[in-house]
Amino acid sequence: MASLLDPYDWHYSHYTSRAIGGTSLIIIEMTDVEPDGRISDYDLGIWEDDHVPAFERIIRACQSYGAKVAIQIAHAGRKAEDAVVPVSSTSTAFSDRFNTPKELSTAEAEAMVVKFEQAFKRAVQAGVDAIEIHGAHGYLIHQFHSPFTNKRSDKYGQDRALFGKEMIQAARRLMPECMPLIFRISAVEYAEEGYQLDYSINLVKEYREAGIDLFHISSGGESNNGPEYSGEGYQVDLAASIKKALDVPVIAVGRMENATYSDQVIRDGKADLVAVGRGMLRNPYWANEASLELKRKTIIPRALERGFDI
Numbered sequence: 001m002a003s004l005l006d007p008y009d010w011h012y013s014h015y016t017s018r019a020i021g022g023t024s025l026i027i028i029e030m031t032d033v034e035p036d037g038r039i040s041d042y043d044l045g046i047w048e049d050d051h052v053p054a055f056e057r058i059i060r061a062c063q064s065y066g067a068k069v070a071i072q073i074a075h076a077g078r079k080a081e082d083a084v085v086p087v088s089s090t091s092t093a094f095s096d097r098f099n100t101p102k103e104l105s106t107a108e109a110e111a112m113v114v115k116f117e118q119a120f121k122r123a124v125q126a127g128v129d130a131i132e133i134h135g136a137h138g139y140l141i142h143q144f145h146s147p148f149t150n151k152r153s154d155k156y157g158q159d160r161a162l163f164g165k166e167m168i169q170a171a172r173r174l175m176p177e178c179m180p181l182i183f184r185i186s187a188v189e190y191a192e193e194g195y196q197l198d199y200s201i202n203l204v205k206e207y208r209e210a211g212i213d214l215f216h217i218s219s220g221g222e223s224n225n226g227p228e229y230s231g232e233g234y235q236v237d238l239a240a241s242i243k244k245a246l247d248v249p250v251i252a253v254g255r256m257e258n259a260t261y262s263d264q265v266i267r268d269g270k271a272d273l274v275a276v277g278r279g280m281l282r283n284p285y286w287a288n289e290a291s292l293e294l295k296r297k298t299i300i301p302r303a304l305e306r307g308f309d310i
Helices: 009-020 049-064 106-125 140-145 162-174 197-210 236-246 259-267 278-282 286-293 302-308
Strands: 025-032 068-074 130-135 181-186 214-218 250-253 273-275
Touching: 009 025, 009 049, 025 049, 025 130, 049 068, 049 106, 068 106, 106 130, 106 162, 130 140, 130 162, 140 162, 162 181, 162 197, 181 197, 197 214, 197 236, 214 236, 236 250, 259 273, 259 286, 278 286
Parallel strands: 025 068, 068 130, 130 181, 181 214, 214 250, 250 273
Antiparallel strands: none
């Protein structure tokens, strides 16, 4: 029987329509490893085996239209809005709007790694082509690797990247060797005492050595502050800097819906892929429209091609 927390028919229509529209890689939204790991009670979860069939249905359908499918596995930590007692690397609340979190003990943090490992296993069972670990935007893994929120004295404080590295190692134990593992990271925090690009470059280096293939470069999350500019491609330079510093494949994200601009970012070698959010929320056929804008062929099923005759 389907759970209320499973992806349901709306999700099926949402993702498969993007696959039909020519999207090459779909990353299923933040999907959490326990009920109190959700940003809100409306988030998806994959903490039970019963969740697997609903994900599998969507993934298989998207793949049938030629798309590859990844899933973003996460835990919101102290930013879990509806958790009565959220958990974190710290006992400090994100803001007055959020409940005070419980600081995870060392043993509880180790148990959280196991919860992630079980979620990775279920994702593989559901048939994903790749997994993305969410270590950005001030969520739990970010809370552990940030000096702003991790002032612990245990092993997770002595090595702030350890929590994330244990997640990566857990994923690698379960994933097929050929399956890509992606890590989403905030390159800068925008907090007054937050980390900057040099710190995230070191994190990326450690996470790459632990087993990450591709880095999804975002920013912010541990503060209510943001960048001075948040228009077209506002995070591209961060992705380009990390790529240049470490020669790692990166995804650029952040107002990338202009196809000509995004194409140039790839041609200039600033990123290896671009992620399009708002553009695809507005238009499930964004990828096909982008292909036509760039003077290439339609990338939709033949049954729809007549709609694009000129």
